[in-house]
């Protein structure tokens with residue numbers, strides 16, 4: 001594994017953020033592969049990450065399209081099948097990162113296997129052990145990571161920047177090429193480019209994560225309503241993405 005790369009200068013990221021705000025996903029991804037030597041797409045294998053993998057293979061040689069995925073131990077079998085299908089289709093390296101077994105054993109000995117149903121705090125602990133900690137390890141030596149976040153996915157994602165410093169992972173660049181796209185635009189891309197699609201969408205799922213924490217949604221429900229659906233009033237986030245809610249004007253701005 002290469003040594004940890006120096007994070008980019010925050011002022012550069014602020015400038016680039018402004019420059020790329022109106023850019024199309026391919027242009028944003030193209031900038032990322034030109035600017036950084038070590039780029040990783042962090043994929044959940046929902047529609048967005050499949051679109052990004054397809055786009056990346058149009059911009060960079062397959063060996064540079066490094067994909068990281070987090071196998072929490074609770075993924076539905078359909079996700080594992082799609083990972084195999086994407087490997088076969090694109091011939092890109094997909095590294096599967098798993099949680100530290102000792103940390104999982106400790107957590108489950110203390111709180112039980114289904115701790116995520118007991119309280120929000122324990123659900124967050126499970127996400128921390130099974131997702132955040134493996135991601136931090138997976139990103140060692142990476143200069144920039146790509147995420148499929150879109151602003152209209154959730155109130156907590158309204159102001160997601162195109163590029164930001166990921167302070168939870170040493171200040172490396174975190175890039176969201178699809179921020180301005182809608183779900184319909186992503187779907188149209190998959191259709192147009194014949195990109196494989198997660199089978200659970202055909203069963204009413206509109207957001208897909210770990211099996212025990214995800215259910216299909218009903219017509220009219222928020223697309224992320226099926227994630228941790230028993231929690232009330234909590235942001236539908238697992239901790240990989242800090243909230244970027246719509247910025248409220250400061251009192252002075254409101255008064256002006």
Ligand code: SF4
Pocket residue numbers: 072074116123124126127128130131209210212213238
């Ligand atoms: S989504 Fe559920 S099972 Fe998956 S890591 Fe978070 S709490 Fe644990």
